[in-house]
Amino acid sequence: MTSQTMPKIRVTVLYFAYIHETTRKKEEIMELSTNTSIKDLISIILTRYPNIKNIKNIKICVNCHIVNSNSASILKNEDEVALLPPISGG
Amino acid sequence: MSSRDLQKETNKFELKSGNDSRNSMNNNDSLEPSSPSQRITESEIDLNNVLDSMVDIEGQSGATVIFVGTVRNFGMHGKVKEMYYESYSKMAEKKIKNIEKLAIEKYGIKKIKIVHRIGELALGNNSVIIALSTPHSKDAFKACKYILAKIKQEVPIWKKEILSKGDEKWVEGKSIKTN
Numbered sequence: 001m002t003s004q005t006m007p008k009i010r011v012t013v014l015y016f017a018y019i020h021e022t023t024r025k026k027e028e029i030m031e032l033s034t035n036t037s038i039k040d041l042i043s044i045i046l047t048r049y050p051n052i053k054n055i056k057n058i059k060i061c062v063n064c065h066i067v068n069s070n071s072a073s074i075l076k077n078e079d080e081v082a083l084l085p086p087i088s089g090g
Numbered sequence: 091m092s093s094r095d096l097q098k099e100t101n102k103f104e105l106k107s108g109n110d111s112r113n114s115m116n117n118n119d120s121l122e123p124s125s126p127s128q129r130i131t132e133s134e135i136d137l138n139n140v141l142d143s144m145v146d147i148e149g150q151s152g153a154t155v156i157f158v159g160t161v162r163n164f165g166m167h168g169k170v171k172e173m174y175y176e177s178y179s180k181m182a183e184k185k186i187k188n189i190e191k192l193a194i195e196k197y198g199i200k201k202i203k204i205v206h207r208i209g210e211l212a213l214g215n216n217s218v219i220i221a222l223s224t225p226h227s228k229d230a231f232k233a234c235k236y237i238l239a240k241i242k243q244e245v246p247i248w249k250k251e252i253l254s255k256g257d258e259k260w261v262e263g264k265s266i267k268t269n
Binding site: 014061064066082085089 | 176177178180182184241244261262263264
């Protein structure tokens, strides 16, 4: 199977607060191969937006649940992944 | 597109997400003393409505405590002229709902309402309210402090200070606490 015919999944990635000032976008849809892990996706994001590395203590959420950024868990089609910098509400 | 324009676009998206969240709430809401409501809003928080929602005609409560957080004129980065709040509304609604459930169990709360406002807020505007009633006042005060601390630790909301000298700076907060 060539890379062009490999099955793909679509994942929504959300960027909040000072992260979206780095990415210059609030959200995007990423088309990924079906075996993409959370760790893989974070690697892709950091390659695309290297300045995110300068922001400390970012938490990763998948479908509103906080996960380990090094997780080998495989993402599913239509998952929503959010990058959350330290919070300051209240 | 400017940074502020980008944020306005963001809010449109978040409000949509928030609605989706509310639509997906399950029947567990009916177990709560207060009726389900929007916990993240761009609208002004009406304190009279909040007070009305605390009225307990059955007399189960002997104390009502209300905390109102407001925008003050000084912040982490200097003199503030307004504040901008952003949230991951879908997750924030869920987190606040969970905080309500924990507080109800822990302090025997009979009525509760928590609302956090997002968007651009002027000095003195109400940014967050926590209203609750319990049989005894001691529990009401404790519950209110507990809830405020949990909001600051767990709810994905960020604020940016719009400073008098013209620039804008995000408030450096705390890493979101995982349970």
